Amino acid sequence: MRAKAKISSGCSTSGRMTRSIGPIVLSNSSNSSLGQSAVYASYLRWSAILAASIASRLMPPTEPGPIPMSKSPVLGMFWSTKESSAMLKPPTRLDGASVMRHLSVPRAQTQHWLELCRTKQWNSSTAGVTNLEDGTNAIPLNELAPREGDPIWEGHPHVDITANVRPKTENWLDHLDEDFVAEHGDELPRSFEIQGDVLIVKLGESIWEYGETMADAMLTQFPHVRLVCGTPFYSGVKGEFRIRELISLASRDGTVSPRTRVRENGYFLWVDPSKVYFSARLSNQRMATLHSSKKLRNKLGRGLVVADPYAGVGPSMASLLKEPGLLSGFLAGDLNPDAVELLKLNIEYFTSRRKDSEGNVAEPLEPSEISCCDAKSWPLDTKNQGVVDLLLVNLPHQSIEHIPALLPLMSRGHTTVLRGWAITERTAISDIESSISEAVLGAGGVVEQLSVHEVKGFSMTKVFVCFEAWMFLSS
Ligand SMILES: C[S@@+](CC[C@H](N)C(=O)[O-])C[C@H]1O[C@@H](n2cnc3c(N)ncnc32)[C@H](O)[C@@H]1O
Known part of the structure; x- marks a missing residue:
């Protein structure tokens, strides 16, 4: 029977x-x-x-x-x-x-x-x-x-x-009860984000109570995911650190820490989506930063000093440090202490493996500073003034207004580069160009080349742009 x-x-x-x-x-x-x-x-x-x-x-x-x-x-x-x-x-x-x-x-x-x-x-x-x-x-x-x-x-x-x-399936929804999917179809999340082995999904109010069931289906579908976290319907990206509230819904091995390592452009970075901003979507921007840096190094004929005062966990620093012979020093920091903890881990990892252009162990970096501070306080220390060849400004809602305070960091008497990201009204892109030109003029320099281009739409009327200014500040 x-x-x-x-x-x-x-x-x-x-x-x-x-x-x-x-x-x-x-x-x-x-x-x-x-x-x-x-x-x-x-x-x-x-x-x-x-x-x-x-x-x-x-x-x-x-x-x-x-x-x-x-x-x-x-x-x-x-x-x-x-x-x-x-x-x-x-x-x-x-x-x-x-x-x-x-x-x-x-x-x-x-x-x-x-x-x-x-x-x-x-x-x-x-x-x-x-x-x-x-x-x-x-x-x-x-x-x-x-x-x-x-x-x-x-x-x-x-x-x-x-x-x-279990049959091999293509979609995590296939692991849910058909009646449940039919009943809640429109409310079920259509997208999610994966950072390392952590999956982050935003759940609407009507299905929040089924978070565990959905998380379990996702764990079943994605064998490399360890932890599924939900961002509750009532919260969004918050505060100056730009982080989301995460609630762990299901864990494959019982660990519920969202700290994990992501692979980006061939290397690993420590991240923690519950504490520090990180967006894998901007990895092509970091490749573009690397490209511009190499152009500047070739122009100057020497290694560069970079400043990344809104570094987060340091994805841009990682791509630059990994390039043999590109950097001679750096100033990196963030206002968020959790970001700085991971930034230190990531920078230590990359600096300890640095090679020069001949593949030999590289000379120590000078300066070599990591600090948890407001970006605008870096130039207040005289030893940081006039030393930076490449400045990264990534505080999209405030980048443009911070630029004048940061320009004293820039090295003088040769070409330097300011590269950054901003969120602006689509109709106000030309205002960004004027603001940057005025700031460079105010710092006693001229803009050699300036570009502002749209990276992606941000809302109905706003866009996320990347700006890059090649400038010469007189000595
Ligand atoms: C948009 S995130 C960029 C992070 C990083 N550069 C990246 O690409 O992943 C902005 C970062 O600036 C930090 N931040 C916010 N206000 C700051 C300030 N006044 N000074 C320094 N860092 C700040 C936030 O904590 C956050 O990590």
Whole structure:
């Protein structure tokens, strides 16, 4: 007799720990309806012992033969013992579906047992939970899981049933219940962001309570994601540090720290989306910064001193430090102390691996300063004045107004470059050009070349632009 199974829609066996955010969470209680299962279990244990003893008499001990495995050898209802005459390894069905050992538990305890199996790495990585008709759930086990009867299972029986093998899917939505998708289709998130092994998704108010279910589906779909975090519907990017509130929804390994490493343009950077601004979308801007820097180095015929006073975790610094022989020194910082912590980690990593243009260990960088401070305070220290060849200004809502205060950092008597990013009204791009020209004039210099170009739209009327000014400040 075959157990009638129905595919579970709410649970998958992707290993993950979850944080409860709503009523969807399965109970963690492990003390309900033990009685009935315990009766089955002890009955089956005795029948299994009996069957084992019959099998041991039937099978010569020295001959290789069927592997004793469990009490219901072929697709049997786990409470039916008529077919359990010997403990033989269950065969693969003729139609290709494979039979797998499962732990049968009351539905309300599914989450608890899933967590235990994942933590111990006893759950199958290829199959999901199966709902059995008697109101229990069957969790697929792998060969590392202890045998039935081990005290760890607290009397819950094992059943051999056809595995609910997850088909290969293209979309995380495929891991959700079809009715749920049909009901909430329009509200389900269409996009998300991945930083390293952290997935960040914005959830609307109407589906916030289902965050864990959706996060679990995402973990199932994306094997390289460790942690799924939600940005709540009530919060957006906030404050001068431009960071979002993140709430962990599901974790593959129980760790809930969003600190992670992202790979960008062939190198790794420490980031933490819960504490520091970082946008992978601007990686092509950093490549363009590298391109302009190389042009300036070629023009000056020597390594450059760069200032990146709004450095965040330092993605621009990383791309410049990685280029052999490009830099001779740097000033880098941020107002956000969490950013500076990661900036230090990233800069230390890249400076310790620096090479000169011949591939030899590079000369120490001079200056070599990392500071947690307001960008406008760098030029107040006289030792920082007149030393910078390339200045990066990335505070898009205020870049233009900060420029005059920063220009005293620029080196004099030769060409230097100011490169930055700003958010402006689409109709006010020419105002940016005038503001930069005026600031350079005010610092006693002339603009040799100036470009302002749109990188992307920001809102209906505003655009995100990149500006680059090549200038000469007289000595
Ligand atoms: C748009 S982010 C740019 C970060 C980084 N340059 C990047 O491309 O990823 C702006 C950064 O400026 C920092 N910031 C804001 N106000 C600042 C100030 N007055 N002085 C220095 N840094 C500031 C923020 O903490 C944030 O990390």
